[in-house]
Amino acid sequence: xxxxxxxxxxxxxxxxxxxxxxxxxxxxxxxxxxxxxxxxxxxxxxxxxxxxxxxxxxxxxxxxxxxxxxxxxxxxxxxxxxxxxxxxxxxxxxxxxxxxxxxxxxxxxxxxxxxxxxxxxxxxxxxxxxxxxxxxxxxxxxxxxxxxxxxxxxxxxxxxxxxxxxxxxxxxxxxxxxxxxxxxxxxxxxxxxxxxxxxxxxxxxxxxxxxxxxxxxxxxxxxxxxxxxxxxxxxxxxxxxxxxxxxxxxxxxxxxxxxxxxxxxxxxxxxxxxxxxxxxxxxxxxxxxxxxxxxxxxxxxxxxxxxxxxxxxxxxxxxxxxxxxxxxxxxxxxxxxxxxxxxxxxxxxxxxxxxxxx
Amino acid sequence: xxxxxxxxxxxxxxxxxxxxxxxxxxxxxxxxxxxxxxxxxxxxxxxxxxxxxxxxxxxxxxxxxxxxxxxxxxxxxxxxxxxxxxxxxxxxxxxxxxxxxxxxxxxxxxxxxxxxxxxxxxxxxxxxxxxxxxxxxxxxxxxxxxxxxxxxxxxxxxxxxxxxxxxxxxxxxxxxxxxxxxxxxxxxxxxxxxxxxxxxxxxxxxxxxxxxxxxxxxxxxxxxxxxxxxxxxxxxxxxxxxxxxxxxxxxxxxxxxxxxxxxxxxxxxxxxxxxxxxxxxxxxxxxxxxxxxxxxxxxxxxxxxxxxxxxxxxxxxxxxxxxxxxxxxxxxxxxxxxxxxxxxxxxxxxxxxxxxxxxxxxxxxxxxxxxxxxxxxxxxxxxxxxxxxxxxxxxxxxxxxxxxxxxxxxxxxxxxxxxxxxxxxxxx
Numbered sequence: 163x164x165x166x167x168x169x170x171x172x173x174x175x176x177x178x179x180x181x182x183x184x185x186x187x188x189x190x191x192x193x194x195x196x197x198x199x200x201x202x203x204x205x206x207x208x209x210x211x212x213x214x215x216x217x218x219x220x221x222x223x224x225x226x227x228x229x230x231x232x233x234x235x236x237x238x239x240x241x242x243x244x245x246x247x248x249x250x251x252x253x254x255x256x257x258x259x260x261x262x263x264x265x266x267x268x269x270x271x272x273x274x275x276x277x278x279x280x281x282x283x284x285x286x287x288x289x290x291x292x293x294x295x296x297x298x299x300x301x302x303x304x305x306x307x308x309x310x311x312x313x314x315x316x317x318x319x320x321x322x323x324x325x326x327x328x329x330x331x332x333x334x335x336x337x338x339x340x341x342x343x344x345x346x347x348x349x350x351x352x353x354x355x356x357x358x359x360x361x362x363x364x365x366x367x368x369x370x371x372x373x374x375x376x377x378x379x380x381x382x383x384x385x386x387x388x389x390x391x392x393x394x395x396x397x398x399x400x401x402x403x404x405x406x407x408x409x410x411x412x413x414x415x416x417x418x419x420x421x422x423x424x425x426x427x428x429x430x431x432x433x434x435x436x437x438x439x440x441x442x443x444x445x446x447x448x449x450x451x452x453x454x455x456x457x458x459x460x461x462x463x464x465x466x467x468x469x470x471x472x473x474x475x476x477x478x479x480x481x482x483x484x485x486x487x488x489x490x491x492x493x494x495x496x497x498x499x500x501x502x503x504x505x506x507x508x509x510x511x512x513x514x515x516x517x518x519x520x
Numbered sequence: 521x522x523x524x525x526x527x528x529x530x531x532x533x534x535x536x537x538x539x540x541x542x543x544x545x546x547x548x549x550x551x552x553x554x555x556x557x558x559x560x561x562x563x564x565x566x567x568x569x570x571x572x573x574x575x576x577x578x579x580x581x582x583x584x585x586x587x588x589x590x591x592x593x594x595x596x597x598x599x600x601x602x603x604x605x606x607x608x609x610x611x612x613x614x615x616x617x618x619x620x621x622x623x624x625x626x627x628x629x630x631x632x633x634x635x636x637x638x639x640x641x642x643x644x645x646x647x648x649x650x651x652x653x654x655x656x657x658x659x660x661x662x663x664x665x666x667x668x669x670x671x672x673x674x675x676x677x678x679x680x681x682x683x684x685x686x687x688x689x690x691x692x693x694x695x696x697x698x699x700x701x702x703x704x705x706x707x708x709x710x711x712x713x714x715x716x717x718x719x720x721x722x723x724x725x726x727x728x729x730x731x732x733x734x735x736x737x738x739x740x741x742x743x744x745x746x747x748x749x750x751x752x753x754x755x756x757x758x759x760x761x762x763x764x765x766x767x768x769x770x771x772x773x774x775x776x777x778x779x780x781x782x783x784x785x786x787x788x789x790x791x792x793x794x795x796x797x798x799x800x801x802x803x804x805x806x807x808x809x810x811x812x813x814x815x816x817x818x819x820x821x822x823x824x825x826x827x828x829x830x831x832x833x834x835x836x837x838x839x840x841x842x843x844x845x846x847x848x849x850x851x852x853x854x855x856x857x858x859x860x861x862x863x864x865x866x867x868x869x870x871x872x873x874x875x876x877x878x879x880x881x882x883x884x885x886x887x888x889x890x891x892x893x894x895x896x897x898x899x900x901x902x903x904x905x906x907x908x909x910x911x912x913x914x915x916x917x918x919x920x921x922x923x924x925x926x927x928x929x930x931x932x933x934x935x936x937x938x939x940x941x942x943x944x945x946x947x948x
Contacts, residue, residue: 213602322695340628420624476592477552
């Protein structure tokens, strides 16, 4: 009744092709953005910022990046943790080598460096596919972690091998380091998330996205209709790594403040982001957000309920958390293999017909 | 609209778990799950039980009840940050994260929030320089003391000359395991031994290649900086290649019952460092039995009592309680703030009379903390495992470490930190 196309007249092609063709969706989107920018910064405290919102936003960028590669271009990658490490270490080296460099450029350059590394490790994708490619990217993961542990230049020869982010500010507001106000680090990350999600959404709707999807659906057919697999696959690896590198740089500089490669960017991280993409829904920007929310917020929520409200012992709660999150993943994959994004899509279909489904 | 629902539920959960005021809050960032649980559980139990005893026997610290807020970190830095943020609002007085990685995360955060951190025998070693790290304490001993004490023990075994000998370091490939390397390098220059480094990646389950290398290179001594499952595996592997166990020395984090028991008789003679005494032969244990165990208030499964790491958890809690008492005396108030707690820690004096009064005679070395020295005296002893009796026993006294070497390294590393973070050295 409320959620429908009827009565929403489009008078130009541009309007007909907009991301949210239904007025209700559009308003929902505007309200969400307005809420995130105008309300959240004022109600955010340290706990909400550092434990819930920042990791959600940062992992959402990583999930969008991996979704471009897996969901849109069909190239499986298990190297996301390693690529995040590239972003983090690039940010660290840039921050310490060029203290004057603006933090926004540091983050963007770190993404660029990661894109180059990602394209390098994406080269095998031209020859190998599927599981074999997954194993090749797994090798990238282990190689990169080993490299950052082994070569002291990457961590500026510090005794412990830890990298820690120096304080940097933007327009006079501290964004990195312990003295950053939760609202500033939140808005800083939100800005990146907004721009990057917007770009990703439009890129995947454009010529590049169509080429990627053609390669995903059938690479030989794509080649026949004139898609260059070299360009398509390498751009997918490049763009995806750019996103993941930015997520890694933000994770290190804004969220953690100090990191150690084996612990912060290990293989678990690669799997975590892969789960986000699969649970959220392959080939969907909304799915990347939903997946990141599911994997980041669910454990915190469960912990707060079990330990905070029910007073369970922490170890029991932590074991149960594994059981519940694991169980939910299995249930989701059985009930809706296309992820949360598909559930959302189905809900919208049903809403469109409600209350007269026949 | 799943997101908003989740968020609403999370808000409700956080509000319901709101702070309980008027208690002295001691957060326990512990880990009872994951590959490090075997070592995390006894420490957490000891920490919680000591506070339970203080509450039941003395009615709290200076009459104010102590409250331990447990938060499971799984030895993971991201969860550690989450735990820190979720507990600091409840009036946390001091953090003891029991993880070098989490300590590194908390150093800038806790300094900005004005909450002290006590990383007892772990964390960033140069935090011993209180003129730079004003809120961070690592008394009574740190990793570099440990490295030096181990080398001193080897020197004593070899009659004072280790020139030309080889010492291998098997270490956890993380900030924790890398900490002693710089000191060992300095000491190898000074004493003329050859240092060989063997890294073991997290979690440490797979060490075949490292021990194969040890078998091939035949080092005279092996030192270990291990934690969690890595300890058990290393001791088992050493037993498998028949490495002489009395020449295998672990840091104080690699010497608990849970590490040696799985290897059975093969672990007999394995040595480890310690910063306090072992066993349960103290008057304090009678009190613990009366007030905590028999009342059914023991933390966890209650089966870790008297183990090395349980004693260490108790020791950590005891030092925190004594620092809180010192703070209460200094400021003349029962309800101390984290800033007052910091003052109490900086003026802490532990002597034999105090320990005997607490029912822990001869439990650890006497020491005092000052602004210049947050690291204590750096004394440590060597303990050895007796597989037939299934007991650890101290085989040396609490001996000193080479402060000439360590002091210079601490000054250098803390100066670098001060320069990076624009901190001016000083006591005020």
